[in-house]
Each structure stands twice: as structure tokens, then as C-alpha cells.
Amino acid sequence: MTAQTAPRPVVLEARHMTRRFGGLTAVNDVSFDVHEGEIFGLIGPNGAGKTTLFNLMTGLTPPSSGTLTYQGQQVTGLAPHRVATLGLSRTFQNIRLFRELTALENVKIAQHIRTRAGLWSGVLGLARDEEARVERKAWELLDLVGLSDRAGEGAGNFSYGDQRKLEIARALATEPRVLLLDEPAAGMNTAEKGQLTSFIREVRDRFDLTVMVIEHHVPLVMNLCDRVAVLNFGQLIAVGDPASVQRDPKVIEAYLGGE
Ligand SMILES: Nc1ncnc2c1ncn2[C@@H]1O[C@H](COP(=O)(O)OP(=O)(O)OP(=O)(O)O)[C@@H](O)[C@H]1O
Numbered sequence: 001m002t003a004q005t006a007p008r009p010v011v012l013e014a015r016h017m018t019r020r021f022g023g024l025t026a027v028n029d030v031s032f033d034v035h036e037g038e039i040f041g042l043i044g045p046n047g048a049g050k051t052t053l054f055n056l057m058t059g060l061t062p063p064s065s066g067t068l069t070y071q072g073q074q075v076t077g078l079a080p081h082r083v084a085t086l087g088l089s090r091t092f093q094n095i096r097l098f099r100e101l102t103a104l105e106n107v108k109i110a111q112h113i114r115t116r117a118g119l120w121s122g123v124l125g126l127a128r129d130e131e132a133r134v135e136r137k138a139w140e141l142l143d144l145v146g147l148s149d150r151a152g153e154g155a156g157n158f159s160y161g162d163q164r165k166l167e168i169a170r171a172l173a174t175e176p177r178v179l180l181l182d183e184p185a186a187g188m189n190t191a192e193k194g195q196l197t198s199f200i201r202e203v204r205d206r207f208d209l210t211v212m213v214i215e216h217h218v219p220l221v222m223n224l225c226d227r228v229a230v231l232n233f234g235q236l237i238a239v240g241d242p243a244s245v246q247r248d249p250k251v252i253e254a255y256l257g258g259e
Pocket residue numbers: 021024026044045046047048049050051052053093
């Protein structure tokens with residue numbers, strides 16, 4: 001008899017999440033669970049509702065109906081900064097760095113949701129020991145994403161691939177429990193894409209995270225993710241391990257057939 005491993009606890013519970021924009025239902029009655037430590041992929045054709053679902057999950061867009069629960073606490077209805085403080089942090093498909101600031105400053109600013117004095121201290125200046133801690137951690141995170149030698153450069157000068165890495169460092173600076181990555185491979189070159197799988201796994205292990213990732217690059221998703229959910233016209237048409245999702249006729253017809 002083989003030993004059974006206990007199922008990991010559920011950290012995120014999406015229930016009947018729906019978002020309408022006028023006559024368009026961008027996310028339609030979507031329910032799923034994400035387990036602790038899992039790397040959970042979200043794929044689907046352009047316009048399927050993936051980014052809208054992330055926006056619903058992180059407070060950027062209120063749902064028309066439905067709920068998201070994080071470790072038993074309802075997240076829906078909270079403002080984005082409250083969601084981040086709870087431990088859900090994200091990157092954006094359209095990169096949202098402060099382009100005029102340096103890489104180091106971008107990471108330092110993101111930490112202020114966790115520092116005692118909050119954002120105002122970021123603007124007005126922190127107590128010196130707190131400032132030193134923030135600075136040290138920003139260097140550590142830049143080092144992790146391979147950008148510490150460019151800490152003083154303006155973020156706007158970075159290639160898309162490096163901006164995506166900086167966005168990940170910035171998201172990690174908020175000390176998340178759940179990291180949501182919106183198309184992390186977009187703009188990366190082939191070598192960077194190749195390294196992304198091991199990088200995301202390393203980050204997950206090192207910070208003990210649960211990861212959700214939207215990604216169009218199918219080989220990367222299939223290689224990286226423990227489970228994959230597929231959206232099509234706002235509806236969830238499949239959830240499962242990569243191999244079974246790849247074989248699912250509904251998924252092949254809606255998405256993978258054209259790859
Ligand atoms: N604020 C909005 N107002 C109106 N329609 C919107 C809004 N945001 C998204 N939509 C529409 O909702 C649908 C889903 O868009 P969404 O960006 O979530 O898809 P996606 O799966 O992330 O697409 P892609 O892979 O191209 O990024 C699209 O038809 C889009 O035009």
C-alpha cells in the first residue's frame with residue numbers, strides 16, 4: 001500500500017465570480033479552489049476574462065456577483081491596498097512600475113504597506129533603523145531577480161523582460177502569501193522564458209507562496225503549473241492537471257487547437 005499524502009489546505013476559494021460590463025459578461029459564474037503552495041495556471045484565448053478575474057480577486061474591479069475567500073476571510077469588496085495587506089500581491093499585464101524612479105526605489109516604496117509607519121513614512125522619511133531594513137531587503141529582492149547591479153538605474157530604461165522581473169521583486173516586497181502573476185513571460189526573450197519556470201518555483205519555495213499565473217506561453221504553463229484552469233468567453237471550461245487539461249476536447253477546441 002502506498003502512503004497517501006494529505007491534501008493541502010485550500011487558501012483561495014472563488015465562488016460564482018461574475019463581472020458584467022454593460023451587455024458583456026467578462027467573467028461568468030467562475031468557481032475554483034487554489035491549494036496552499038500550488039502553482040495554479042490560468043489560460044484561455046484573448047479576451048477570455050483572465051485579467052478581469054485577477055482584477056476581481058485583487059480589488060481593482062468589484063464583481064457584479066460572487067465572492068473570493070482567502071483563508072476563510074472574504075476578500076471581495078476590499079480596496080486593492082487592503083487585499084495586498086492581507087497577503088495577495090500581483091504583477092500587471094501592462095507593467096505598472098514608477099518609470100522615473102530607480103529599480104531600488106521601486107522596490108523600497110512597495111515595502112511601505114508593511115512598515116510600521118505605512119506609506120506616509122515613505123514620503124516623509126522613515127526612522128533610520130526601519131529605513132536600513134527596507135533598503136537591505138530591497139537589495140536582497142533585486143539580487144533575487146538578478147537586477148542588483150542595476151539598482152540605481154531608472155526603471156523606464158529596463159527591457160520588458162527586466163521590467164517584469166522588477167515587478168516580481170516589487171510584488172514580493174509586500175510580503176505576500178499569494179502571488180498573482182499576469183503574463184510574466186510577455187516581453188521576455190527565449191533564454192529568459194526558459195529560466196522563468198525554475199525562477200517561479202524557487203520564489204514559491206523560498207517565500208512559501210501560493211502562485212497564480214496567467215500566461216499565453218503554453219509550454220511554460222504546462223511545465224510550470226500543478227493545475228491549470230481554462231477560461232473561454234468568461235466561463236471556466238476546465239480545471240485539472242496540465243496533462244488532462246491538454247487532452248480535454250473542450251480546451252483543444254477553444255484554445256489549444258490553434259497553438
Ligand atoms: N473595464 C472594462 N470595460 C469594458 N469591457 C471590459 C473592461 N475590462 C475588460 N473588458 C472586456 O472583458 C473581456 C475580457 O477581457 P480580459 O482583459 O479580462 O481578457 P483576457 O483573457 O485577460 O485577455 P488577454 O489574454 O487578451 O489579456 C474583453 O472582451 C474585454 O474587452
